[in-house]
Amino acid sequence: MIKILGxxxxxxxxxxxxxxxxxxKAAETVPEIETEMIVLRNKNLPHCIHxxxxxxxxxxxCVYHDNYDKEMYEKFYKADGYLIASPVYTMNINAQLTxxxxxxxxxxxxxxxxxxxFWDKVGAAISVGGTRxxxxxxxxxxxxxxxxxxxxxxxxxxxxxNGGTVWSxxxxxxxxxxxxxxxxxxxxxxxxxxxAAYQLxxxxxxxxxxxxxLELY
Ligand SMILES: Cc1cc2nc3c(=O)[nH]c(=O)nc-3n(C[C@H](O)[C@H](O)[C@H](O)COP(=O)(O)O)c2cc1C
Numbered sequence: 001m002i003k004i005l006g007x008x009x010x011x012x013x014x015x016x017x018x019x020x021x022x023x024x025k026a027a028e029t030v031p032e033i034e035t036e037m038i039v040l041r042n043k044n045l046p047h048c049i050h051x052x053x054x055x056x057x058x059x060x061x062c063v064y065h066d067n068y069d070k071e072m073y074e075k076f077y078k079a080d081g082y083l084i085a086s087p088v089y090t091m092n093i094n095a096q097l098t099x100x101x102x103x104x105x106x107x108x109x110x111x112x113x114x115x116x117x118f119w120d121k122v123g124a125a126i127s128v129g130g131t132r133x134x135x136x137x138x139x140x141x142x143x144x145x146x147x148x149x150x151x152x153x154x155x156x157x158x159x160x161x162n163g164g165t166v167w168s169x170x171x172x173x174x175x176x177x178x179x180x181x182x183x184x185x186x187x188x189x190x191x192x193x194x195x196a197a198y199q200l201x202x203x204x205x206x207x208x209x210x211x212x213x214l215e216l217y
Contacts, residue, residue, distance in 0.1 A: 002201045004193065005079035006037035009086045009097035013041065015168035015176035016128045019186050020085035023126055023164055026190030027083065032201075033194045035083075038072050040096040048102035055108060062103045076104070081197040082152070083190060084143050085126035085164070091135025093127075093142045101146050111150070116211050120200050123147040124155040124193040126164035126186055128176060136165035155196050159188035 006024045010016035017039060024035040046065040053063045060077070061070050076082075086093040110117050123146075127139035140163040147154045156162050164186035168175035176182065200207070 001034045002032050002080045002197050003078065004033055004035045004081040004083060004197060005075055006035055006083045006085070007076075007097075007100070008037060008039040008041075009084075009094055009100065010039070010128075011041050011094075011096060012172075013039075014172040015166065016085050016087045016126070018173040018176050019126050019128050019164060019166045019183070020083065022183060023083050023085070023124075023186045023190035023193075026187040027081075027194035027197075029191055030194030030198050032198060036075065038075065040100055043069055043072070043096070043100075045096060045099035045103060047099055048105060054106040058109050059106050060110060061106055065103075068103070073104070077110070080121055080201055081193055082121070082123040082147075083126065083193055084123065084146075085128065086139055086143065088127050088129035088135045088139045091138045093139055097143075107150060115216050116151070118150040118152045119211075120204065120207055121150075121152045122155050122193055122196045122200060123152040124163055124189045126166065126189065128166040128168050128182075130168055130170035130175075132167045134167075136167075137162060140165070153196065153200070155189065155193050157188055157192040160185040160192065164189045 006020050008017045008020045051064045086097045125140040125143035127136040129136045144154050166182035167179045
């Protein structure tokens with residue numbers, strides 16, 4: 001099976017989580033795709049303090065803070081694809097997702113040993129704002145920036161442009177549910193992500209052979 005990990009960063013079980021569920025359901029319409037959703041609610045993720053201990057100690061995890069959910073990060077390392085959903089906070093991703101991303105600084109160690117570690121993985125984004133044009137696209141850009149820093153293939157599409165963009169009208173799950181146009185972008189990005197993950201995973205042997213033959217820059 002091909003594993004897509006959904007990551008939802010809202011501190012509430014509300015519009016973002018509902019939208020992410022819908023996106024993951026759409027990904028599952030593609031054969032062989034299985035999904036799992038994790039949410040950052042109540043995870044109390046600490047902030048990166050740039051001590052560089054993870055780099056010096058060649059760790060896969062943050063070593064300064066050790067009281068956080070490492071199993072969740074192990075899932076991140078193992079997944080074939082990602083669907084990350086954030087509420088829009090001041091036209092950007094929220095603090096919970098920023099912390100989640102920054103605690104992944106140790107991926108640097110992994111990529112030093114294997115630069116291509118993330119190259120056969122795909123990623124897509126969903127953002128949910130209270131206002132129709134409240135920064136959904138700028139929020140998605142931040143999520144895409146995270147993918148770029150890892151060499152994860154970023155997925156978009158004509159039916160959805162840069163991802164799922166939802167207008168919740170600040171009305172929790174019901175608000176997202178009633179945004180038909182937004183939900184159609186969520187379904188489109190979820191399914192496009194599933195198709196891309198399927199395609200890349202079916203070419204794994206050819207891809208691996210190519211990387212072995214190339215001298216990587
Ligand atoms: C601190 C904060 C900042 C926000 N900033 C924006 C914003 O810039 N643009 C916007 O459209 N909505 C903004 N909102 C509204 C949320 O994006 C919106 O209510 C969203 O649906 C929350 O997702 P949730 O229901 O999954 O928690 C903000 C909400 C909070 C709490």
